[in-house]
Amino acid sequence: METILVLTHTDETGSALSKASLEAVIAGKDLAVRLSAPFIIGIVAADAAAAASSLASTGARLLAVSGEAFAQARYATDAAAIEAICHAANASIVLVPGTSRFTRVAAGVAHRLGGFIDTHVTALGSTETIEVTRWFYRQRIEAVLTRDARPWFLVLDAGTHTAFAGESGAVQVEQVVVQLPDIRTIVSGLRAPATGAQTIRPDAKMLLVAGAGWTKKQPDGQIHATEAGELILGFLRATSASLGSSKSLVDQGGEGEPVLPFLTHMNQIGQTGSTPRHAKGLSTCCHGEEPHVVGWRFIGDRRAISLDPNCGWTRGKADVVYIADAFQVIAKVNELLDAKKA
Amino acid sequence: MANILHIVVCAGIVPDPLQTLEPMTGQTGPGLKNEMVLPAVLDPWAASALYEAASLAAKSPGSKLWLVSLGPKAKLQQVMMTVAQKAAFELVPIDGPIGGFPDAHSTAAVLAETIAALPGLDRSKLLLFGGWESATRGAGVTLQLVGERLGITDQFQGVDQIDVRGDGSFEVLERVEGGKHQASICIGTPAVLGWATGSLAEPRNNPQIGMGNMRTIMPALQKAKTVKLEGNGLRYVSVSLPKQQRTTRVVKDLTPDEVAAELVEWIGAE
Numbered sequence: 320m321e322t323i324l325v326l327t328h329t330d331e332t333g334s335a336l337s338k339a340s341l342e343a344v345i346a347g348k349d350l351a352v353r354l355s356a357p358f359i360i361g362i363v364a365a366d367a368a369a370a371a372s373s374l375a376s377t378g379a380r381l382l383a384v385s386g387e388a389f390a391q392a393r394y395a396t397d398a399a400a401i402e403a404i405c406h407a408a409n410a411s412i413v414l415v416p417g418t419s420r421f422t423r424v425a426a427g428v429a430h431r432l433g434g435f436i437d438t439h440v441t442a443l444g445s446t447e448t449i450e451v452t453r454w455f456y457r458q459r460i461e462a463v464l465t466r467d468a469r470p471w472f473l474v475l476d477a478g479t480h481t482a483f484a485g486e487s488g489a490v491q492v493e494q495v496v497v498q499l500p501d502i503r504t505i506v507s508g509l510r511a512p513a514t515g516a517q518t519i520r521p522d523a524k525m526l527l528v529a530g531a532g533w534t535k536k537q538p539d540g541q542i543h544a545t546e547a548g549e550l551i552l553g554f555l556r557a558t559s560a561s562l563g564s565s566k567s568l569v570d571q572g573g574e575g576e577p578v579l580p581f582l583t584h585m586n587q588i589g590q591t592g593s594t595p596r597h598a599k600g601l602s603t604c605c606h607g608e609e610p611h612v613v614g615w616r617f618i619g620d621r622r623a624i625s626l627d628p629n630c631g632w633t634r635g636k637a638d639v640v641y642i643a644d645a646f647q648v649i650a651k652v653n654e655l656l657d658a659k660k661a
Numbered sequence: 662m663a664n665i666l667h668i669v670v671c672a673g674i675v676p677d678p679l680q681t682l683e684p685m686t687g688q689t690g691p692g693l694k695n696e697m698v699l700p701a702v703l704d705p706w707a708a709s710a711l712y713e714a715a716s717l718a719a720k721s722p723g724s725k726l727w728l729v730s731l732g733p734k735a736k737l738q739q740v741m742m743t744v745a746q747k748a749a750f751e752l753v754p755i756d757g758p759i760g761g762f763p764d765a766h767s768t769a770a771v772l773a774e775t776i777a778a779l780p781g782l783d784r785s786k787l788l789l790f791g792g793w794e795s796a797t798r799g800a801g802v803t804l805q806l807v808g809e810r811l812g813i814t815d816q817f818q819g820v821d822q823i824d825v826r827g828d829g830s831f832e833v834l835e836r837v838e839g840g841k842h843q844a845s846i847c848i849g850t851p852a853v854l855g856w857a858t859g860s861l862a863e864p865r866n867n868p869q870i871g872m873g874n875m876r877t878i879m880p881a882l883q884k885a886k887t888v889k890l891e892g893n894g895l896r897y898v899s900v901s902l903p904k905q906q907r908t909t910r911v912v913k914d915l916t917p918d919e920v921a922a923e924l925v926e927w928i929g930a931e
Contacts, residue, residue: 392843394816419837423818426765426802427809435766435893438800450898455761456676457796460684462691462762463898504815504847510834511841519840525928558928570862584821584858585840601924621907622927624920628913635906641920642913651921652928659925 324410339416361404365390375488478596532604588614672707706792715748746871761797769806793855808853
C-alpha cells in the first residue's frame, strides 16, 4: 500500500503556507482518497504552528521541522529538513510543490533516500498504478510515465491544482528533530532586478507578450521604443497583467539595438524562458514560434495583435488574431481602460 | 591573491530549437523521429553556464575549465566544431544516448563518476556548473543529483550571477518567484550552480580559441568511453505531440478603435 506525503513550506510572511504548497495539499488529498492511502503533510518553517493550524480540516497526520535555520531557503538546511520528514513519514509517494525553494533540493533528497524523482508534473492519474503527466522538449512533447521504484518524489508544477482552503483549528503536530548540517551559505535577501517597474506577476489573470516588433521601424520610418515602453507599462498598470517577452526582444539589449528598459531575461518566455500559467494571454508584435507555441502552452484564452495576416505561428495557436497596428490598438485600449477606471 | 577555481560544466546537446520534433517509440523506448540527423546545438542554459564559467576562469588565473558532455560521439563532434570557438576548455566526452527520455538518475550517475575521476581535479576548488534545466528532459534534477553524488551541499539553481570575492567566498543570485532574485553568500567552493540565462552574451567565434581546443577535442572524442544508461524502472505509458489545435479567428476588417473596444470587453470578461 502507498503512503502519501506532501511537503510544504511557508511563504514570505513566514506564517502562511505558500500557494504552491496548498495546491500540493489538494493533489495529495485527492491521491490519498483515490488510493485509500495514509496521508501525511510535512511542514518546513521557522515556526510551523500557524501553517499547521490552517491544515486542520485535511485530517492528515502533520509533521514539522521548525527553527530559525529553516526560515531561509537554502540547500543544506532544506535538504536536511525534508530528509528528516521523509524518514519520519516513511512515505512511498512524496508530492513536492514546484517552488524555487523545494525544486532546489527535492532531487538531492530523493537521492539520499535511495528514491527517484520526476518533476514538472502537470497531472496525476491512478488506476492500478500511479501515472504522471509531464512535458519534454520545452513543452513540445507530452508524456505519461510511471515507476515501480519507491520512494517516488513528484514535483508538481505550480498552477496545476486548486489551492487548499479550509477552516483553521487546533491540530497535533509532530515535531521532527533535524541534525543541522554545516551551514556555509547565508541568504542575504531578495532583490528585484534594477529595471524600475516590477513586471512579472505570476498570479496575474493575464499575460501580455511583447515581441521584437515594438522596437522595429514603424510606418513613419522611425523607431518608437520610448513610446512602446510607455504603452506597454500603461497596459500593465491598467490591467495588472504580467509581462512576457520573446527572446529576440530581450537579446536586443546585448546587441546595441533599441530596448525596452524594464525587460530582463526573466521576462523571457519560450525555449529558454518560462512557460507561465495565466487565464488569458495577449501577444503583441510577435512573429516567431516562441511565444505562440512554447511559451503559451499553458495560457487558457489566447489573442494576438499582428500586422502579418499570414503569420503561421498564430494560426491554430491563438484563438483570435487581430491584423492591426499594436501601437494604435494598445494606446486606445489604455485610454478605454483608464476611462473605465475613472 | 586570485582564487584558483576548478570549474566543471555539464552540458548536453539538444536538437536545434527551430526543428520540428516528432516522437516515436523504438526498441529501447521513446525517442525522436530522425533524432540522429536533426541538427544539434549545445543545450541553451548549459551554454550560458559555459560562457559564465569561461569568463570566471579568465578572471581567476590558474583556474581550469572542463566541459563534460554526454551524447553520441558523432553528434558531440558536430556540436563541438562551433562551441570550441566560443571558450577555451578541456572536453570530457562520454559516448552515450541522446535525448530527453533516458532516466536523469542514470545520467547523473555517469556524470558524477566521470567527474570524480577527472585527472588533476581538486574537488575542494570545484564549481560544478550546468543549466538549471535542459531543453530535452527539462527536469532540472541532473545537476543536483551529480552534486549529491559528489557530496556537495551548497547548491544554487536558476543562477543569473556569481561574484567571487578575494577571500574565496562568493555571492550568488538565484531566480525565485515573482521575477526576483534570492541573494546568498557562500563561504567558498565546492558548490553546484545551475545556471539560468546569466548576464553574458554569446561570445563571438574565435578561430584561435577553436584551434587550441580542437587539438585536445579530437583525441578526447576518440578516447570517449561508451556508456549505457539504466532505465531504473522508468516506464513510458504514452509519448505524444499535444493535440490542441485551435480554431483561429483572423480579424482583418476592424479599425484599431474597434479592436481596442473588443479587447477591453475581453479583458474585463471573467
